Amino acid sequence: MTHSHSHHLALRKAIPFMSVMAALVSTLSLSACMVVMVPPESRSSSVDTAPMPVAPVAAAVVPTSADACIGSNSLPAQVASAFVEVQDAALLAQAVQPPTKGGLCQAKVYQSTAPVMIYRAWNSTNPGSRIGSWWAFEKASGSVSQYRRDYEICTQYSPLDTLTPCKLKAGSLIVVGTGQSAQCDQYLTYPASASRQIYMPKDKANVAVDNCEDFEGEFAWKAKREVR
Numbered sequence: 001m002t003h004s005h006s007h008h009l010a011l012r013k014a015i016p017f018m019s020v021m022a023a024l025v026s027t028l029s030l031s032a033c034m035v036v037m038v039p040p041e042s043r044s045s046s047v048d049t050a051p052m053p054v055a056p057v058a059a060a061v062v063p064t065s066a067d068a069c070i071g072s073n074s075l076p077a078q079v080a081s082a083f084v085e086v087q088d089a090a091l092l093a094q095a096v097q098p099p100t101k102g103g104l105c106q107a108k109v110y111q112s113t114a115p116v117m118i119y120r121a122w123n124s125t126n127p128g129s130r131i132g133s134w135w136a137f138e139k140a141s142g143s144v145s146q147y148r149r150d151y152e153i154c155t156q157y158s159p160l161d162t163l164t165p166c167k168l169k170a171g172s173l174i175v176v177g178t179g180q181s182a183q184c185d186q187y188l189t190y191p192a193s194a195s196r197q198i199y200m201p202k203d204k205a206n207v208a209v210d211n212c213e214d215f216e217g218e219f220a221w222k223a224k225r226e227v228r
Helices: 003-036 040-047 089-095 143-153 203-210
Strands: 082-086 104-112 115-124 164-169 173-178 196-199
Touching: 089 173, 104 196, 173 203, 196 203
Parallel strands: none
Antiparallel strands: 082 104, 104 173, 115 164, 173 196
16 A cells, blocks of 8 residues: 555544534534523523522520529518519619529519618628618528528629628618529529519618618538538
8 A cells, every 4th residue: 555545544534533523612612602692681580580598597595494483572471561562664674684694583673661671791891882782681691602592692792791781761662583593604603593682773772771780700610411
């Protein structure tokens, strides 16, 4: 076979291959053009009819048993005859707080009709806290740690080294309720308590009480039951 004849045969074999490649390139180019040349109204329609995103629905906050109010916000029997219940939403809102914030969990507003003895445990290193907002109907007694739990008093609030009984004057407005849970720090949270507490705005407390007397706390150690 001559060189010219071999060259001519190779060209004949290459022509079908080149034709196929040209057809493929043409098809790809046409497909690319079809993708790019989408009519504007088609693009607009696809955007307009797309479903709108739905915002997630926040789950309802369900109070835990530790957050639930316990006990009664009615007056103790020994002082009930010296008060009448009144309505004062603004005063009530100052005392009732959400879980872990201290204050009161549930409460009512009362007005005194006769003098009543109330008690306040406070921090003697801060004389300005002698007459404050928070009081009790009963004198502090027993375990200091238990008293803190009963009245949600974190150590940073007060060392509870002084007790001051005072007479609450007739005509005074107070809020009475059970204690709300209090988060003292990341390690300690007091749960809601059934112990009834008294709340008065501090500026009102200064004129609502008289005949006050101070008692200083002293160390009194009691042996704990030995645990083996």
